[in-house]
Amino acid sequence: MMLRRACSAALLALTPLSAAVAAACGPVDWPLWAQFKTHFIQDSGRVLDASTPQQHTSSEGQSYGMFFALLANDRPMFDKLWAWSVDNLGGGDLSKRLPAWIWGSDGKGGWTVLDANSASDADVWFVYALLEAGRLWGDDAYIQRAQALLALIEAQEVADLPDLGPLLLPGRESFVRPGNVWQFNASYLPIPLLRRLAQASSHPAWKAMPETTLRFLQEASPKGFAADWNMYAPSKGAYAFVTDTLKGPVGSYDAIRTYMWAGMMPAGDPLAAKTLQALGGMAAVMAEQQRVVPPESVNTETAAVKGEGPFGFSAALVPYFSALGQRDQTQWQTERVNVALREAFQPLRTQQKQPPYYDVVLSLFGMGWAQGYYTFNEAGQLQTQWEKACLPARKN
Numbered sequence: 001m002m003l004r005r006a007c008s009a010a011l012l013a014l015t016p017l018s019a020a021v022a023a024a025c026g027p028v029d030w031p032l033w034a035q036f037k038t039h040f041i042q043d044s045g046r047v048l049d050a051s052t053p054q055q056h057t058s059s060e061g062q063s064y065g066m067f068f069a070l071l072a073n074d075r076p077m078f079d080k081l082w083a084w085s086v087d088n089l090g091g092g093d094l095s096k097r098l099p100a101w102i103w104g105s106d107g108k109g110g111w112t113v114l115d116a117n118s119a120s121d122a123d124v125w126f127v128y129a130l131l132e133a134g135r136l137w138g139d140d141a142y143i144q145r146a147q148a149l150l151a152l153i154e155a156q157e158v159a160d161l162p163d164l165g166p167l168l169l170p171g172r173e174s175f176v177r178p179g180n181v182w183q184f185n186a187s188y189l190p191i192p193l194l195r196r197l198a199q200a201s202s203h204p205a206w207k208a209m210p211e212t213t214l215r216f217l218q219e220a221s222p223k224g225f226a227a228d229w230n231m232y233a234p235s236k237g238a239y240a241f242v243t244d245t246l247k248g249p250v251g252s253y254d255a256i257r258t259y260m261w262a263g264m265m266p267a268g269d270p271l272a273a274k275t276l277q278a279l280g281g282m283a284a285v286m287a288e289q290q291r292v293v294p295p296e297s298v299n300t301e302t303a304a305v306k307g308e309g310p311f312g313f314s315a316a317l318v319p320y321f322s323a324l325g326q327r328d329q330t331q332w333q334t335e336r337v338n339v340a341l342r343e344a345f346q347p348l349r350t351q352q353k354q355p356p357y358y359d360v361v362l363s364l365f366g367m368g369w370a371q372g373y374y375t376f377n378e379a380g381q382l383q384t385q386w387e388k389a390c391l392p393a394r395k396n
Contacts (some may be wrong), residue, residue, distance in 0.1 A: 022137050025390040028072045030362055030373060035345050037077065037354055041065060045080030046088070046281040050354040052286030054114060056104030059089055059122035059268035061357070068128040068364050070136065071374050073386040082145075083127070089113070098123055098156060100171055118172040120157045123149065128193045131200050146200065154203045161232055163239040165212050166205035183244060184227050187254045189213045190261035195380030211220045214271050216241055217258070217278040223303040224281025225251045226258035243301060252297040253358070256309070256316045260325035260362070263319030264369055268378045276323055283324055286321060292332045298347060311340035315366035322370065334370065337363055 040047055041062075047061035062085040069078035086092060089099035096208045101119035106112050127146045134142035150340045156172045159182055167182075168189060175183045198206035220230040220241040229247040232239060243249045262279050265272040285305055286294065294317055296307030314333040321329040341363060344355040368374060375383045 007251050013260055022073060022075070022386075022390065025073060025386055027074050028384075028386045030368070031378065032067055032341070032360070032367065033074070035073045036065075036068065036360060036364060039345075039350060040357065040360070041077070041081070041349075045077075045082075045084035047081070047093075048354075049357040051357055052104070054102075054104035054107075056102055056114065057088075058103075059085070059101045059119050060125070060295055061098045061361070062089065062099075063122040063125035063129060064361055064364075066133075068311055068368070070129055070133050070382070071368060071384055073384070075133075075137060079127070082126075082130075094126075094145070095152075098149075098152050099126070101171065117174060118157065120153065120168050120170055121185070123153050123157065124168070124188070124190075124193055124197070127153065128196055132194060136382070136384065137389060143200075150197065150201055154201065154205065158203075158205045160205075161212075161239065164215065164232070165208045167209060167212050167216065167232075177231075178238075179234070181231055184216065184230050184232060184241075185228065185254055185262070186213075186217060186220065186230065187228075187257035189216070191269065191275065192261070192376035192380040195269070195376075195378070197380075199379060199381075208273055214274055214278065217275060221278050221281065221300065223300060224279055224284060225298045225300040225303065226255040226279055227251045227300045229255035236375075249299050251299040251300050252309075256294075256313050256362070257365075259320040260316040260366055263321070263323040264315075264376060265323070266376055267323075267377050272323075276320075279320075282317070283321065283326065283329070286329065292329075293336070294333075310356065311337050312356070312362035314340075315359070315363040318366045318370045330370075334367070337343050337367060 019233065029109060042048055046057050047065045049056055049061060062081055065081045066078050067080060081335055085099060086094050088103055090097055098118035099122065100113040100116045101122065102114045104111065104114050105116070127150045130142045130146035134140060142267065157169045158166050159169050159176070160166050161182065167184060170185045170188055177183065194206055194209045194213065217226065227244070228250055229330045230241050231244050232241050235242055259279055259282055262275045265275060281303060282294070283384065285291070287302060294313040295305035296309040296311040298305045318330055318333050318337070321333060340359070343349070344360070373385045376383040377383055
């Protein structure tokens with residue numbers, strides 16, 4: 001009887017919700033998402049980062065916004081974000097071109113694409129959000145859009161590296177250098193998402209990529225720290241991941257996400273423990289120096305740290321410390337984030353300036369996971385709080 005119940009529950013979890021059932025459950029009461037919509041998403045469906053002179057929007061922001069909308073069971077906003085992305089980043093059709101990575105003011109009174117190159121992390125998050133929206137909301141139209149964009153990623157953003165295998169390039173152009181040298185960003189490679197894409201596509205790259213990503217982290221992190229950027233290049237008669245000669249051995253605003261993705265991996269993933277082990281430097285240095293505030297940057301070759309990271313860094317490290325079983329650090333980082341968010345969204349402060357975009361985004365990811373709004377399973381599928389609430393309705 002227990003086995004039968006377990007099997008029934010597993011089958012239920014894989015069965016798409018109907019649109020009617022999802023709608024009946026209603027949107028999730030997620031205060032931070034509500035604040036994000038108020039302060040960052042315009043009526044058109046554009047995610048605005050007001051911190052730059054260009055008042056820019058990135059493909060990253062649009063794809064992240066769609067993911068958060070899915071977590072909140074907010075289908076109208078999900079559709080609005082996607083429609084804006086298609087119209088403005090994709091020239092009206094994201095089945096034929098990868099989205100441009102940045103859009104904003106051209107300084108001459110116009111609003112346009114500022115750089116037409118793609119950003120593969122955003123592209124993967126677009127595909128993931130669409131795939132899971134199709135599964136959870138029971139609408140194949142989302143899956144068809146995901147498949148079309150996924151085919152473009154496979155054709156334009158996947159490199160087959162000598163002595164390694166497939167890995168996701170950071171974008172369509174400019175990341176392959178002369179002399180058989182490739183540039184990569186570890187934070188663009190969340191393993192749960194790669195697992196999900198392997199389910200959605202017959203392309204062999206996705207099935208192999210979690211292992212190549214782990215090797216990337218192991219080779220590129222000699223002191224246990226992720227770098228913002230690395231190169232894959234000839235080294236001592238072979239190929240290896242080495243320090244990026246242009247960016248240097250710096251782990252900071254990009255790399256902080258790498259620890260977060262590692263912490264979110266389900267314990268049952270066969271690569272979870274090895275991934276955390278490869279990134280053990282952050283936990284070690286914070287313990288050794290009795291740091292509560294994460295460093296703003298770290299030298300990945302010497303383990304020297306510098307500065308204090310903003311509160312978004314703490315949000316990103318909450319899943320990481322939680323996965324490592326470090327309760328005190330988890331609590332300290334959580335408290336720092338909660339205090340900082342309250343301050344950032346004070347009415348008088350928001351009247352003067354937009355809250356810090358990246359810190360809020362990292363908080364939606366890190367704190368949303370910690371508060372149970374979502375997790376990933378071993379297959380990379382999304383498990384949402386609202387889906388669990390819908391289970392009784394789905395049985396009827």
